Amino acid sequence: MWESLKEFASWFFVTGDPLIYGAMVSIALTMVAIVFVLTKYKKWGWLWREWLTTVDHKRIGIMYLIASLLMLFRGGVDALLMRVQLAFPNLEFLHSDHYNAIFTTHGTIMILFMAMPMMFGLFNMVVPLQLGARDVAYPFLNAVSFWLFMFGAMLFNLSFVIGGSPDAGWLSYPPLSQNDFSPGPGQNFWIWGIQISGIGSLATGINFIVTILKMRAPGMKLMKMPMFSWSVFSSCVMIILAFPILTVTIALLYLDRFAGAHFFTMDGGGNPMMYLNLIWMWGHPEVYIVVVPAFGIFSEVVATFAKKKLFGYTSMVAAVMGIAILSFFTWAHHFFTMGTSANVIAFFAITTMLIAIPTGVKIFNWLFTMYRGKISFKQPMMWTIAFIPCFVVGGATGVMLSVAPADYQYHNSYFLIAHFHQVLIGGVVFGYLAGIYYWWPKLFGFKLDEKLGAWGFWLWNIGFYVCFMPQYALGFMGMTRRYYTYGWDLGWEPLNLVSTVGAFLMGAGFVFQVWQITYSIKHGERDTTGDPWNGRTLEWSIPSPAPFYNFAVVPQVKELDDFWRVKEEKANGTYKEEPVHLEPIHMPKNSGLPFIMSVCWFIAGFGFVWEWTWMAVIGMVGVALVMWARSFQYDTDYYVPVDEVRRTEASLGRVY
Amino acid sequence: MSGGKWPRRLQLAVLAALASIMLAGCGSDYVVLNPKGPVAQTQYDLIMISIILCSIIIIPVIALTAFIVYRYRDTPNNKATYKPNWAHSTKLEVIWWSIPIVIIAILGYFTVRDTYALKENPNKEVQPMVIQVTSLDWKWLFTYPEQNIATVNYLQIPAGVPVQFQISAEAPMNSFWVPELGGQIYAMAGMTTELYLQADHPGEFQGRGANFTGEGFAHMQFNVKATSQDEFDQWVKEVKGTTPAMSKEDYEQLRKPGLSEVLTYSSFPEGLFEEIVSKYSHGHPMETGGSMHDSMHMDGDKKESAPGSEAGEKKDESAHSTHHMPNTAMTPVMSH
Numbered sequence: 001m002w003e004s005l006k007e008f009a010s011w012f013f014v015t016g017d018p019l020i021y022g023a024m025v026s027i028a029l030t031m032v033a034i035v036f037v038l039t040k041y042k043k044w045g046w047l048w049r050e051w052l053t054t055v056d057h058k059r060i061g062i063m064y065l066i067a068s069l070l071m072l073f074r075g076g077v078d079a080l081l082m083r084v085q086l087a088f089p090n091l092e093f094l095h096s097d098h099y100n101a102i103f104t105t106h107g108t109i110m111i112l113f114m115a116m117p118m119m120f121g122l123f124n125m126v127v128p129l130q131l132g133a134r135d136v137a138y139p140f141l142n143a144v145s146f147w148l149f150m151f152g153a154m155l156f157n158l159s160f161v162i163g164g165s166p167d168a169g170w171l172s173y174p175p176l177s178q179n180d181f182s183p184g185p186g187q188n189f190w191i192w193g194i195q196i197s198g199i200g201s202l203a204t205g206i207n208f209i210v211t212i213l214k215m216r217a218p219g220m221k222l223m224k225m226p227m228f229s230w231s232v233f234s235s236c237v238m239i240i241l242a243f244p245i246l247t248v249t250i251a252l253l254y255l256d257r258f259a260g261a262h263f264f265t266m267d268g269g270g271n272p273m274m275y276l277n278l279i280w281m282w283g284h285p286e287v288y289i290v291v292v293p294a295f296g297i298f299s300e301v302v303a304t305f306a307k308k309k310l311f312g313y314t315s316m317v318a319a320v321m322g323i324a325i326l327s328f329f330t331w332a333h334h335f336f337t338m339g340t341s342a343n344v345i346a347f348f349a350i351t352t353m354l355i356a357i358p359t360g361v362k363i364f365n366w367l368f369t370m371y372r373g374k375i376s377f378k379q380p381m382m383w384t385i386a387f388i389p390c391f392v393v394g395g396a397t398g399v400m401l402s403v404a405p406a407d408y409q410y411h412n413s414y415f416l417i418a419h420f421h422q423v424l425i426g427g428v429v430f431g432y433l434a435g436i437y438y439w440w441p442k443l444f445g446f447k448l449d450e451k452l453g454a455w456g457f458w459l460w461n462i463g464f465y466v467c468f469m470p471q472y473a474l475g476f477m478g479m480t481r482r483y484y485t486y487g488w489d490l491g492w493e494p495l496n497l498v499s500t501v502g503a504f505l506m507g508a509g510f511v512f513q514v515w516q517i518t519y520s521i522k523h524g525e526r527d528t529t530g531d532p533w534n535g536r537t538l539e540w541s542i543p544s545p546a547p548f549y550n551f552a553v554v555p556q557v558k559e560l561d562d563f564w565r566v567k568e569e570k571a572n573g574t575y576k577e578e579p580v581h582l583e584p585i586h587m588p589k590n591s592g593l594p595f596i597m598s599v600c601w602f603i604a605g606f607g608f609v610w611e612w613t614w615m616a617v618i619g620m621v622g623v624a625l626v627m628w629a630r631s632f633q634y635d636t637d638y639y640v641p642v643d644e645v646r647r648t649e650a651s652l653g654r655v656y
Numbered sequence: 657m658s659g660g661k662w663p664r665r666l667q668l669a670v671l672a673a674l675a676s677i678m679l680a681g682c683g684s685d686y687v688v689l690n691p692k693g694p695v696a697q698t699q700y701d702l703i704m705i706s707i708i709l710c711s712i713i714i715i716p717v718i719a720l721t722a723f724i725v726y727r728y729r730d731t732p733n734n735k736a737t738y739k740p741n742w743a744h745s746t747k748l749e750v751i752w753w754s755i756p757i758v759i760i761a762i763l764g765y766f767t768v769r770d771t772y773a774l775k776e777n778p779n780k781e782v783q784p785m786v787i788q789v790t791s792l793d794w795k796w797l798f799t800y801p802e803q804n805i806a807t808v809n810y811l812q813i814p815a816g817v818p819v820q821f822q823i824s825a826e827a828p829m830n831s832f833w834v835p836e837l838g839g840q841i842y843a844m845a846g847m848t849t850e851l852y853l854q855a856d857h858p859g860e861f862q863g864r865g866a867n868f869t870g871e872g873f874a875h876m877q878f879n880v881k882a883t884s885q886d887e888f889d890q891w892v893k894e895v896k897g898t899t900p901a902m903s904k905e906d907y908e909q910l911r912k913p914g915l916s917e918v919l920t921y922s923s924f925p926e927g928l929f930e931e932i933v934s935k936y937s938h939g940h941p942m943e944t945g946g947s948m949h950d951s952m953h954m955d956g957d958k959k960e961s962a963p964g965s966e967a968g969e970k971k972d973e974s975a976h977s978t979h980h981m982p983n984t985a986m987t988p989v990m991s992h
Binding site: 096097100167168169173174175176181182266267268269272273306307308309310311312313314315335337338339341342345346349350353354356357360361363364365367368369370371372373374375376377385388389392393396397399400402403404405406407408409410411412413473475476477478480481482483484485486490491492 | 683685686687688689696698699702703706707709710711713714717718720721724725728729730734736737738739740741742743744745748749752753755756757760763764766767768770771772773774775793823828829831833835838839840841842844845846847849850851862864865866867868869870871872873874935936938
């Protein structure tokens with residue numbers, strides 16, 4: 001009995017590596033500490049009522065943000081481990097298996113469990129406020145989305161200590177990701193972690209499209225909608241078109257692994273190239289899904305901190321929607337080297353280059369928003385200004401990569417690695433950080449400390465160039481991605497060492513940002529006006545932090561940048577005060593079902609990962625039961641009485 | 657943080673970085689920028705054209721950014737014009753919609769031209785020589801059908817002669833890359849891709865696998881030695897005379913996961929490469945790569961193997977089972 005238990009444990013848990021034992025101990029200690037604190041301060045009820053069951057888009061946004069910062073930490077640690085291993089030739093810090101697992105989880109986490117939730121966090125924190133809405137279109141579904149993401153991410157991260165991490169690359173190309181070459185549960189963790197959170201992403205896409213189309217304040221025509229909301233719309237259109245492809249593709253991959261199907265196998269009639277095509281039909285739009293909202297953020301930030309209207313609003317809208325369409329016609333540029341006919345390659349090279357046009361236009365529009373403005377260098381603006389040169393260079397190397405015959409020399413080399421990190425860090429990370437600094441006061445009621453933020457900013461920026469510029473050069477030296485080691489004879493060592501130093505500078509930047517947040521909770525400048533940056537859009541017209549119903553009175557919109565118009569009219573005395581009368585506010589009720597349903601998904605996912613059918617069945621039955629229970633729930637909403645609204649507003653310093 | 661100055665510093669840093677890459681490109685370690693054959697030369701020219709065209713955008717934009725950010729900073733003494741409602745200019749917008757369009761049009765022309773050109777033999781005056789490349793876990797097998805010799809992890813070619821590589825795999829997808837001679841192409845089971853490369857002069861070049869194939873991937877490097885035709889013929893003769901023949905069993909041994917030394921064989925089983933390809937092509941004409949010539953060539957092979965499809969399937973089964981290798985079955989080089 002004891003022996004078979006021991007045998008099970010050594011197969012079930014990841015064993016044999018001191019790094020992982022350390023991680024296990026720290027995970028266990030953290031869990032014990034959390035349980036202890038919650039019990040000691042009697043916070044279990046609070047946790048359940050205020051957070052686990054919430055359908056408030058702002059709280060869901062905050063939870064997304066916290067989760068994504070934790071994932072940024074883990075993905076970042078993965079990156080640093082890789083950079084240590086590559087700092088010198090023939091280093092034996094990590095061996096091949098471990099290194100392969102780390103670059104796989106780094107990529108998967110950074111895109112799917114860091115960028116996506118950080119983006120969804122910003123959608124949730126901002127879009128309803130910007131539209132003058134009281135919540136998203138489907139608040140219950142919004143909570144389902146969040147918890148599916150959360151449990152998907154937890155399932156994926158579990159592979160670190162149980163069963164073993166996936167190690168076939170962040171897109172798990174078959175045949176390498178098939179049973180023949182990657183036996184064991186690692187790849188299944190990859191499939192089911194993404195599958196479960198992917199359902200949530202798709203639902204979020206639907207939710208925000210409907211929110212944007214149906215929930216705008218009266219008078220806000222589509223062409224009077226703030227640019228960030230437009231970018232969210234573009235991103236969500238791509239989500240609902242792209243994510244079903246991902247779901248189907250990795251479901252088929254799972255059938256190959258679990259049921260012995262032959263969709264993508266090397267033998268038995270399977271076609272691995274089909275997988276490459278399908279995964280990039282999702283994967284290429286995916287990078288635009290995450291970068292387009294960053295463009296929206298830059299647009300808001302630039303207009304606010306240059307104190308000037310966004311230049312070329314109409315062509316900006318055309319550009320983000322154009323990108324949404326073009327993004328579906330470029331996928332094959334991820335494998336120009338597949339040896340297909342020149343016609344196919346030429347087609348995808350040209351479509352890829354075309355994307356540079358709307359992207360370039362946006363850069364000029366931001367520049368000319370600043371032109372003849374009055375630029376103040378607050379943190380959101382610093383990140384935006386830093387973004388422009390970084391993204392211009394990253395975009396240009398992207399154009400270089402689209403030159404197909406030249407791509408045969410760049411493909412899978414560090415030139416490619418440097419390029420996509422430059423657009424993803426320079427575009428997505430800088431953008432989301434700008435957004436977080438910008439909207440932080442609206443969510444939490446205080447600003448983040450400027451001085452610590454400046455440390456973070458400069459360390460990130462200098463670190464970025466020190467880390468990734470040498471990687472372009474390493475690409476020209478023929479260094480291939482996913483090498484866990486290299487020899488002395490290739491001349492790669494000096495630049496690799498420099499790159500590692502840069503990575504640690506960025507890591508130090510992150511530490512400063514965490515310090516900045518914890519410091520500012522106590523000492524940050526409080527925002528009592530609700531409009532700390534002299535903003536232009538509706539979210540700045542309400543108090544900070546926003547009350548749970550957002551708007552006591554739904555605003556009437558006349559112009560783009562409507563709040564700016566109101567402020568101007570008030571300043572020059574032309575503002576006509578309309579008589580306001582408060583009405584009871586219709587709000588959704590909290591529900592524990594999204595959480596419970598996602599727990600069931602987690603159980604099912606765990607069963608699928610280990611191919612324990614009984615467990616998967618139990619989980620799926622649970623999911624079905626929750627859906628069934630929900631369909632009989634009629635008591636899902638309520639009205640906030642006028643008195644309570646008046647009292648809440650008064651406590652926030654607004655009298656009605 | 658005194659506003660305004662830093663973007664210029666940033667710009668300098670970026671330019672310096674770019675310049676150092678370009679200058680350092682003269683160093684021989686920058687293999688991509690030191691083309692040693694016509695294919696790599698074409699690609700080098702394209703790289704340079706695209707760098708120049710991109711610089712036409714990058715440099716003015718970064719300079720403009722620095723200027724605007726400095727000129728319009730919000731400081732008490734700044735007398736620059738402030739026009740908070742100026743947000744549209746058709747003329748300006750037409751200009752910056754058209755600049756990228758023009759650049760892309762020029763770049764697109766060169767791209768399409770060379771995409772077609774690289775499908776062809778780069779040296780029309782000389783009949784190309786054929787070498788078959790098979791990516792295995794984790795080593796490269798090269799078979800020379802015209803000479804009937806085979807090598808592992810080592811390639812010798814005559815300089816000045818275009819080589820047509822026919823590339824496949826009996827392992828996860830890899831990519832065959834000799835940067836100094838030209839760009840890479842995928843090696844996929846069940847398909848042949850085709851790549852022309854030529855070394856203009858004798859020399860030694862590094863080749864490697866460029867697409868991740870698992871545990872031993874980083875060790876899939878090989879030397880390419882280009883010699884004069886005479887020396888090459890001499891080498892072939894030597895190989896024929898001094899090295900063992902490769903048997904079917906040798907190949908089965910070779911394709912088991914693990915690393916390998918450099919090996920040389922005086923002959924290899926007839927039709928080995930074609931057999932490797934057709935083992936996974938399931939009787940479907942499903943290769944993505946190759947010219948018309950090549951696909952006809954493959955169809956011929958399939959016709960031969962199709963009637964005996966039962967035997968073929970049995971072979972598939974055995975291939976399947978031998979791949980159930982625990983990851984630990986590695987040569988000592990790998991384990992620490």
